[in-house]
Amino acid sequence: MRIFFFLLKEGFRGLVRSKYAGAFSIIIIWISLILVGIGYVGARDMIFAVDNIRSQFDVDIFIHKSANQEEINKFANKLKNMVEIEEVNYISPDSAAKRFHKEFGEDIFDLLEMNPLPPSFTIQLRNIYRNLISIESISRILSKDNIVDEIKYRKKILYLLDKYQRIALSVILLVFASLTLISVILVSNSIKMTIFARRDIISTLKLVGATDNFVKAPFIIEGALQGMIGASLSAGIIYSLFYLLNTQFTSVFDYRAVVSIHFYIFLIIGGSILGISGSTRAIKKFLS
Amino acid sequence: MISFINVNYTFKTKDAGIKNVNLNINEGDFVFLTGPSGSGKTTLLRLIYMDLLPEKGNVLVQNYSSNKIKNRQIPYLRRKVGMIFQDFRLLPDRSVFQNVAISLYAAHYKLNQIKKKVYSILNQVELGHRVHFKPHQLSGGEKQRVAIARALVKEPIVLLADEPTGNLDPRASIELINLLYKINQQGTAIIVATHNYSLIKRIPNARLVQVENSEIVSVT
The missing domain is CATH 3.30.70.3040 (Alpha-Beta Plaits)
Incomplete structure (x- = not known):
């Protein structure tokens, strides 16, 4: 437990020290997850609407x-x-x-x-x-x-529904995958900059007998924190956007976005995973 | 305790390295490695803490053999080998306490043990009054003593010092070598790589290993 707290403290310290590189990672995750989050709700509601149409056939x-x-x-x-x-x-x-x-x-x-x-x-x-x-x-x-x-x-309508739903889902999946990949690479690169700036502590830790996992842990915690902060900011923006849509624009759009608390929890977990993936990739390359 | 058996190591990028080295270092030895720059002194030290692994031959450090050691075992070897360097390698944003304690955190010591050991070792190197200072607030000699405390706090079997007086004035150099002698008297083997021949005379019964052109030319 004491080691966990030490590593957690190191992770927080790293986040504060990384300044611009850390802020860059957070912004990347923030923007990506806003797009992914809105895209997800849109895709989910599109599938729901299409299913609703299909159920009438x-x-x-x-x-x-x-x-x-x-x-x-x-x-x-x-x-x-x-x-x-x-x-x-x-x-x-x-x-x-x-x-x-x-x-x-x-x-x-x-x-x-x-x-x-x-x-x-x-x-x-x-x-x-x-x-x-x-x-x-x-x-x-x-x-x-x-x-x-x-x-x-209704063969023709079903054919068209299938076709356009397939195209829309493929595009959404492609965008999701691209955004995730871009985020992981950018987060990884920004953590690489952080790692490079802190190569002194890595070399000291290795000299005093720290295992690779001990060296890696603060950077991974730092990545997770960046992801969590970026995702929380995204959750805030998405919540505000849907709140506005549901309260101010109901007369313009015949649509109400229903988003549960689970969505926001998953978004924050997703952000953390994104941060962890980026930092793991970066530190792994550095240590190898 | 430490043995080099027909050890060869060559760097791909430069000529320096070591050739056919045979050397035994026993518990409690005080050994000076001397020789010109690039002769292979640092390479010998790096082979002991297995930052380098020999191309040919074998390096034995207590129960660890360079031929058999796995990457994941190297940190455990390094917990038994203390190291200090000419440039101190202290963490600039950490206090003296934190610089020393990091060795023990890495070895998963309990917090109360860490505090006890760090304060005790800092008093031993006469830095008890500088616990909360940052490295930039210390003199060169004090920085090197922090590095020694960091190396000693994990109770190593041997302390390796690579040009430890390189950045120190003559007075601080003498103080440092006296401190190393005191540590040696308590049973820890010391290996010092140095150009500074005047220091050698200050240690009675020290062994002298002369390295030239990547080979050991004499051992006393």
């Missing part, structure tokens, strides 16, 4: 009119047992006729003197299967059943 399975009730029941059981399917609704020809009346205001019997509407199922897929590839694959399996006449879903 049901798959309709039309059954041959010739199918008897026993075959329909058997098919219904098959649907209910499929892991991909969350909810199954059966629509009998009579229910379909009622729907027709409700939607168009006319009775189909009065128009055609018969009910041409076939029995059908409306299925809702589980969240992860609400994409074109899964729907096409499920559709192929179901259409092999003899009682299935036709399967309908």
